[in-house]
Amino acid sequence: MTRLHAVLAATDLSAPARHAAQRAALLASETGARLELLHVLEKTTLDELQAVFVDQDAAVLQRIRELARDALSQLATDIGEPLGVTAGLHLEEGAVLETIAAEADRLDASLLVLGARGTDFMRQWLLGATAERLLRKVRRPILAVKQPPHEHYRKVLVPVDFSPWSAGAVRLARAVAPKAELTLMHAFELPYEGKLRLAFVEEDVILGQRIKARHDAVARLQQFAADAGLSGSAWRTSVIHGATALRVLEQEEELGADLIVLGKHGADMTEELLLGSVTKHVLAHARCDVLAAYR
Structure with a gap:
């Protein structure tokens, strides 16, 4: 660790x-x-x-x-x-x-x-x-x-995209909050869902694809947790449909998280996208403390 x-x-x-x-x-x-x-x-x-x-x-x-x-x-x-x-x-x-x-x-x-x-x-x-x-x-x-520190971190939210940087964020979360409960969260969206509707694909078909995507994400998240060495009852998973930045803030409130740990990608195009769409948004709008990991 x-x-x-x-x-x-x-x-x-x-x-x-x-x-x-x-x-x-x-x-x-x-x-x-x-x-x-x-x-x-x-x-x-x-x-x-x-x-x-x-x-x-x-x-x-x-x-x-x-x-x-x-x-x-x-x-x-x-x-x-x-x-x-x-x-x-x-x-x-x-x-x-x-x-x-x-x-x-x-x-x-x-x-x-x-x-x-x-x-x-x-x-x-x-x-x-x-x-x-x-x-x-x-x-x-x-x-x-962002908040006055009255105690050690108790509930930590870690958004996961299954990249190596997400694994680094989990390791960092455990280092910063070794006794806290971790929630590994993955937000997913169907590729081209809007275009499917424009193509008059029936909602039942889209819903079926969304259910399948969620099932696959749950399995991947469980495997990700196992690969990260998580065991016991001090962690949980959450798989949600929707845009990551918005879902992170919703989960923060729902879970009562006192820390969000975000993995930050290296110096490439992905970093630019992450800073624009997730990290910067969560840094600015989260109520709890936010930890941005470099890798």
Whole structure:
């Protein structure tokens, strides 16, 4: 099974971003992974301050760095002490996205944790191009924390398309939430179903084909689970007809899931389709936390 060895939480030190750091600490406590906290001082903001306080820029910038370092240290104490977890602290300057990606590589992070709500960059990263750029730059799993973490993950939803990336998502789900109940979900649609209706194919025939497709999907999902090494009663399957992105959100609500784990494909056309139709949609609209796996 995949194991977490380092969890990196990037924080803008806002109150909502604190949830991401708390979740990262919980994960480190549960899995035994190393906890690292990162705050990036935006280079353009520092440059603007230098222009405004031209006569005392060195003192002002030093004070900003000291305040950020103190806040990061206090955050580490607040989230770590109750769990017996000690965090490594990293205060960097530069472009936020590029600096986060570089630090994730330097620290060899198994998981990057970000708050889905916050200020500036953290508030925007789930929206449109920023999310896509981050998912491409950081070749590591990214956890978007949307809810205050009161306990370890209990119910995890893993959409499955039977690709190798789906198998990786299952392994990652087990690593992040080793004690949670997993639901493997597959959404299927009949190829050219709309065109069949336009060709006046009878509804009974279409329904029969849909039943057959569902039966085949159930069998494939059971085999997929067996190949993934799942056993016992801590997992279940769900096969649903319809568009994946919409069905994932419906299943999230129905199951009361507190985490969705999505497999992200490699750098090819499939990645573009996945980011456009599923990952980006779920990241933006899910109420629970969302983990996007790189592979």
